[in-house]
Amino acid sequence: MSDKVSVLVAGSWGTALASVLAANHREVYLWTRNPDQAAEINTSHTNHHYLPGINLPANIIATTDLESAVTGSSAVVIVAPSSGMRQVARSLKPFWKEDMLCVHATKGFESETMKRMSTVISEELGCPEGQVVVLSGPSHAEEVVRLCPTTVVVASNDDKRAAAAQELFINNDFRVYTNRDLVGVELAGALKNIIALGAGLSDGLGFGDNAKAALLTRGLAEISRVGVELGANPLTFAGLAGIGDLVVTATSQHSRNWRAGSLLGQGKPLAEVLDSMGMVVEGIRTTEAAYAISLKLGVQMPITDQIYHVLFKERSPRKAVEALMGRDRKTEMEAISQETWEQWHS
Template identity: 90%
Template sequence: MSDKVTVLVAGSWGTALASVLAANHSEVYLWTRNSDQAAEINGSHINNKYLPGISLPANIIATTDMETAVSGSKAVVIVAPSSGMRQVARSLKPFWKDEMLCVHATKGFETESKKRMSIVIAEELGCDEGQIVVLSGPSHAEEVVRLCPTTVVVASPDDKRTAEAQELFINNDFRVYTNRDQVGVELAGALKNIIALGAGLSDGLGFGDNAKAALLTRGLAEISRVGVELGANPLTFAGLAGIGDLVVTATSQHSRNWRAGFMLGQGKPLDEVLESMGMVVEGIRTTEAAYAISIKLGVQMPITDQIYHVLFKGRSPRSAVEALMGRDRKPELEAISQETWEQWHS
């Protein structure tokens, strides 16, 4: 069998995962639309825009041709921004074969449809959603390429495919666990970006560690609440894709979502924040999608609600915090059904 693996596309996370795969496999093709970027990766073994100062393995081959990138690969790893996922999957379709393993590592929703990325990919490839494996967990690209110890999870209801994905990525620097809860892992990875925005807002306002700890804790509660409503296992949110990814994204200056929130908390307008970032901030699109989902499901997501109004309705960050602190008195632990209780203890 071929030892070729393909990664689509060459942003910071896609390039970092290509670097992990290059330690395990003889050929790693990295697809990009940008011919100058491909030339830089092939000629100098760097991706200066997204991972400045990092030397990439020589067996990463960049190309702008999808057929060249995919043909003969045993696995395709899709790391496109959520806004471009459908188009990338559509471009992959003519060269896709059912025997290929498909993994995606994008944390977000399709803005228009509010669909998870595995659903979008499955629709475009014409396969079952369970054939798509989700990779998620606490994993800054900047640390992964420097071989800092990193642990993630791969999820699919198909045990064979998750085992294949685990084998594809795992090495001494990049540990991989498996999980059958594709829905929970995918939702946790997307929704934690909203709370990371909120953590940045809190830090930008100078509110300190007490506020941020409360924000993360209550943020995890509302992520879990909507996740369970959509069929996820509540225990997933206590794992790598849940609390693990939430902590790393909401407390580190590597995090684009935290940095965007921090600038908003300092009073900078959203347009200026996005322009200065130069890269996609998934939490902004995810906030819009999650706000709509919470209304549709009738599930309370108070932090998401306030961040939505800061981003899209002109509410000041300070007013949003005041609204959260002034909510009605509630018990910390909410009543759960017998079915949920049994699921927690199964």
């Protein structure tokens, strides 16, 4: 296996993963479309716009030439925004080799088609979806580059590819588990961004810990509900990609989704929030896609429904909370959980 690996694209998470890989491999090529950014990474070993104050390993080589970035690599890690994933995968296709390991670390859906990222990548590369590996879990880029202990999961339908991805990334600061549930890990990583927006809204409104705890718990319930409907293993949502990523994204000021929700809760209009962020807020696109998925499947996602109406239908955050608190009475346990519990205790 070649000791060269490639990362596409040089945002905060792509750069952080390149730093992890640089500890394990001799050459890490980081592809960007921005020549000024490439020059900064190669000369100053910084990526100030995305990770201010961080010095990057010297064996990260930035380039704007996609062919030179991936030729000869044993693995390609794609970290494009969900809205740009198809174009990046399409651009990769001419240089793609069947023996390359393909990993993606993007948490979102393609908004036009509601497809998961592994589906988009496999369509563009012309490979089975099972050949794509997803990396997900509780992992702020700002902490990863400071070598804070971090644990993630890699998932694939192919056990050998999952194990290869585990070997690619794992080191003393970055622990990696494997999982066979590609669908569940991708769904958990994408859908938790919606709940993180909601947690930010709650904090922006000045609500306390009780409200946030309820939001996270019931948010996980609706993520699990739609996940099971789409073929995921419900246990995945109790793991790193599920509750782990949900907690870190919904409770930390590092989280773009939490910050965007907090500003909305303080009364800022969406356009102003997006202008002030300066980075992609995946939860906004994901809310639109998840709302459409819930309608298509007939699956109840009440928190997602209310956040959708706040984002796109000018519903006030306070009215959204009132609507959630005023819903019909329900039993707490989901049907799938109740059936499983009864089987275990029969």
